[in-house]
Amino acid sequence: MHFDLDELQYEFRDAVRKVLSAELSPAHLRAIWEEGHDYSSTIWPHLVSLGLPELLVPGAHGGGDGAPVDVVLLLEECGYACLPEPIVETGLIAPLVLSRFGTEQQQAEWLPRLAAGEAIVATCLGEDHLVADGARADAVLVRKDDELHWVPRTAVHATPVEGIDPSRRLALCEFELGADTLLAADPEAVRAAQDAGAFGTSALLVGLAQRLTETTRDYLLERQQFGRPIGSFQALKHRLADVAVQTEAARSLVWYASYALSEGSADASRAVHMAKAAANEAAFAANYAALQLHGGIGFTWEHDLHFWLQRGKALERSFGSTAHHRTALADDILAEVWS
Amino acid sequence: MDLRLTPSQTDFRNEIRTWLEENVPTEKFQPPSTEEGFARHREWERALHGAGFAAVHWPVEYGGRGMDPINTAIFYDEYLRANAPARLNRLALGLAGPTLIELGDADQRSRWLPNMLTCDDIWCQGFSEPGAGSDLAGLRTRGEVSGDTVLVNGQKIWTSHSRFADWIFALVRTDPDAPKHKGITFLMIDRHSPGVEVRPIRQMNHQADFAELFFTDVEVPVANVIGGIDNGWRVAMATLTHERSSNLNTAAHFHQVLAEVLALVPENLRRDPVVRLQIARFHEEIEAYRYITLRTLSSLSTGKQPGPQSAMGKLWWSEMQTRIFEFGLSMLGERAELLEPTPGEKSALIQSYWLSRASHIYAGSNEIQRNIISERVLGLPKGN
Ligand SMILES: Cc1cc2nc3c(=O)[nH]c(=O)nc-3n(C[C@H](O)[C@H](O)[C@H](O)COP(=O)(O)OP(=O)(O)OC[C@H]3O[C@@H](n4cnc5c(N)ncnc54)[C@H](O)[C@@H]3O)c2cc1C
Numbered sequence: 001m002h003f004d005l006d007e008l009q010y011e012f013r014d015a016v017r018k019v020l021s022a023e024l025s026p027a028h029l030r031a032i033w034e035e036g037h038d039y040s041s042t043i044w045p046h047l048v049s050l051g052l053p054e055l056l057v058p059g060a061h062g063g064g065d066g067a068p069v070d071v072v073l074l075l076e077e078c079g080y081a082c083l084p085e086p087i088v089e090t091g092l093i094a095p096l097v098l099s100r101f102g103t104e105q106q107q108a109e110w111l112p113r114l115a116a117g118e119a120i121v122a123t124c125l126g127e128d129h130l131v132a133d134g135a136r137a138d139a140v141l142v143r144k145d146d147e148l149h150w151v152p153r154t155a156v157h158a159t160p161v162e163g164i165d166p167s168r169r170l171a172l173c174e175f176e177l178g179a180d181t182l183l184a185a186d187p188e189a190v191r192a193a194q195d196a197g198a199f200g201t202s203a204l205l206v207g208l209a210q211r212l213t214e215t216t217r218d219y220l221l222e223r224q225q226f227g228r229p230i231g232s233f234q235a236l237k238h239r240l241a242d243v244a245v246q247t248e249a250a251r252s253l254v255w256y257a258s259y260a261l262s263e264g265s266a267d268a269s270r271a272v273h274m275a276k277a278a279a280n281e282a283a284f285a286a287n288y289a290a291l292q293l294h295g296g297i298g299f300t301w302e303h304d305l306h307f308w309l310q311r312g313k314a315l316e317r318s319f320g321s322t323a324h325h326r327t328a329l330a331d332d333i334l335a336e337v338w339s
Numbered sequence: 340m341d342l343r344l345t346p347s348q349t350d351f352r353n354e355i356r357t358w359l360e361e362n363v364p365t366e367k368f369q370p371p372s373t374e375e376g377f378a379r380h381r382e383w384e385r386a387l388h389g390a391g392f393a394a395v396h397w398p399v400e401y402g403g404r405g406m407d408p409i410n411t412a413i414f415y416d417e418y419l420r421a422n423a424p425a426r427l428n429r430l431a432l433g434l435a436g437p438t439l440i441e442l443g444d445a446d447q448r449s450r451w452l453p454n455m456l457t458c459d460d461i462w463c464q465g466f467s468e469p470g471a472g473s474d475l476a477g478l479r480t481r482g483e484v485s486g487d488t489v490l491v492n493g494q495k496i497w498t499s500h501s502r503f504a505d506w507i508f509a510l511v512r513t514d515p516d517a518p519k520h521k522g523i524t525f526l527m528i529d530r531h532s533p534g535v536e537v538r539p540i541r542q543m544n545h546q547a548d549f550a551e552l553f554f555t556d557v558e559v560p561v562a563n564v565i566g567g568i569d570n571g572w573r574v575a576m577a578t579l580t581h582e583r584s585s586n587l588n589t590a591a592h593f594h595q596v597l598a599e600v601l602a603l604v605p606e607n608l609r610r611d612p613v614v615r616l617q618i619a620r621f622h623e624e625i626e627a628y629r630y631i632t633l634r635t636l637s638s639l640s641t642g643k644q645p646g647p648q649s650a651m652g653k654l655w656w657s658e659m660q661t662r663i664f665e666f667g668l669s670m671l672g673e674r675a676e677l678l679e680p681t682p683g684e685k686s687a688l689i690q691s692y693w694l695s696r697a698s699h700i701y702a703g704s705n706e707i708q709r710n711i712i713s714e715r716v717l718g719l720p721k722g723n
Contacts (some may be wrong), residue, residue, distance in 0.1 A: 001348060001409050002341050003633040069340055158614050217717050232720040237713035244716055245655060249394040252630035259340050260528050275625040326619035337601055
């Protein structure tokens with residue numbers, strides 16, 4: 001019994017961290033935020049050469065044959081860096097769902113493109129048709145009741161809309177669904193897509209909460225009031241300590257979810273519910289503490305903090321709110337207790 | 340990452356499980372605070388020891404099984420699963436023993452360790468004083484060294500189980516002129532020696548587990564000093580490390596607590612969305628605790644430096660457990676204040692509730708835990 005990532009997984013994490021900190025500085029992020037929908041990605045080719053988008057594509061289709069446990073630390077890094085690309089959709093949900101449920105033709109057409117980093121995927125799995133990267137994705141994975149559809153760009157009608165986090169490049173989408181777009185008519189497939197999305201987003205949120213904690217820690221050490229660093233005020237120390245605790249708790253559950261998904265354990269969905277709810281809560285706590293402890297400067301456009309604050313608020317709700325996941329978790333565990 | 344048991348872990352698990360199934364007494368013992376209860380508990384501890392299970396985490400040469408932290412956790416999961424009796428000598432097996440093994444000399448180990456395992460000696464922890472709680476290094480109980488003896492005068496307080504204890508592992512000040520952390524000595528004191536007086540303190544929950552200890556010219560041999568005179572702070576830090584890694588507060592234990600509380604939810608509230616959300620949160624928090632702990636155990640078992648989560652377990656479980664009991668009290672409604680269990684309660688929840696509140700105070704108060712996390716994990720300035 002061993003609950004830790006292995007050396008190779010940590011090394012890959014370090015490599016991703018190095019590239020993201022060099023290629024996606026706050027100045028880059030700022031440029032992306034200023035450009036919004038018109039932004040053209042300079043970071044994606046770096047992720048491709050690291051081998052990140054291909055990691056979960058089966059080897060037979062040119063991918064890395066990896067499992068969710070291999071990407072969990074990498075996704076934490078993506079959240080830490082506030083990566084604007086739809087990495088969870090493109091690098092996790094799409095390869096997992098296509099390789100498990102896709103038709104042979106869909107697999108042959110798309111998996112090699114995903115492995116080569118040549119396709120960007122967006123998803124529309126909830127009730128709303130508001131889709132991040134909806135207008136620029138090469139394909140959108142769409143849920144309609146118990147069906148999953150793989151909708152190529154030609155069958156997507158996307159109207160870009162402005163959100164508070166411009167880097168998400170939101171669009172309201174309509175889809176031409178038909179027999180040719182059908183990927184699976186199977187609640188299992190829908191659940192697999194939703195689980196992958198919630199898991200991946202929970203890893204992003206843990207990284208994001210970690211970043212907010214570190215940024216705030218740095219500010220507490222630097223900012224002086226009453227003749228001393230504000231980080232010496234115990235009220236602030238304790239507040240940030242609580243955030244750190246929640247973040248580590250969430251991280252522990254997210255790691256477990258990565259394992260349960262990789263093993264195909266019977267409790268994988270349950271593990272994902274816990275991971276996403278806990279990550280939402282950690283990011284929520286980090287968000288409140290970070291803005292409050294920065295004071296006025298944190299409320300400016302000029303300061304970088306808001307990139308993480310706004311991304312966090314969006315991700316807390318995407319792929320399931322805390323209430324959504326806890327309701328599902330309660331249904332699952334209480335079915336055994338109060339039958 | 341691999342959460343399956345290895346073949347040797349499976350063997351160990353099966354060995355414990357089988358033994359417990361065959362040996363755990365079916366009747367419930369009186370509490371150890373009664374004479375009869377004490378005798379039964381000690382009999383049980385001796386049976387455990389006979390089977391080699393008294394202290395599985397101790398090295399084999401001292402009567403343990405030399406189990407790593409993962410195997411030790413497996414043992415306690417099985418112990419809980421088997422509904423085995425509460426352990427009698429936790430402070431000896433968990434704190435004093437490991438401290439002796441780490442920092443005692445050969446004579447000291449052979450003198451005290453065997454009787455810890457058989458419960459011939461029960462141990463208590465004499466650290467806190469009226470003027471030294473969180474600020475433990477402010478302690479003032481004097482230890483004057485002259486020749487072969489240390490003459491102890493002063494007072495300890497909140498000393499749990501000291502009424503039944505035979506030995507006290509204590510901190511005394513041997514050099515009042517040295518800086519606060521320097522002049523302290525870690526001393527084993529025979530509780531039955533002349534000049535030691537125990538005065539039970541009645542607790543707010545009507546029980547009397549802790550007590551005051553008064554020392555008047557108590558003569559303790561210098562041979563009872565652990566780790567050298569004036570070197571006690573270092574020894575105490577080793578002891579506190581063991582305290583924080585307590586084996587009994589497992590996820591399985593908290594799931595049992597939650598199950599007890601779930602049994603109290605009335606029929607008409609079982610579909611209540613707010614109630615269900617709360618229960619889901621408790622379940623999630625217990626599981627988070629499971630994996631926080633498992634991360635730490637995995638690092639320790641492979642000789643890796645444990646990550647930041649290792650400083651967070653006590654804060655997490657203590658506050659989580661109280662929320663669970665608080666929820667249970669709200670399910671009992673106005674009957675929650677009754678001292679006798681109401682139908683459905685295994686024992687009066689209000690008692691468990693207050694004991695859980697104490698856990699926010701002892702073993703390093705939760706404020707001290709937050710200081711530690713903000714300073715050692717986050718690197719914020721020391722001090723308040
Ligand atoms: C049930 C129970 C059993 C116990 N058993 C034992 C035992 O067997 N042996 C033993 O030696 N001791 C035992 N203790 C004592 C326990 O370790 C102390 O109560 C604890 O260390 C706190 O010390 P104190 O009570 O003096 O409170 P204080 O240290 O006076 O603290 C009072 C309040 O101030 C806060 N505070 C203090 N310093 C700081 C700071 N630097 N920053 C922020 N807040 C601070 C505390 O968190 C607390 O909220 C037991 C206590 C209880 C409740």
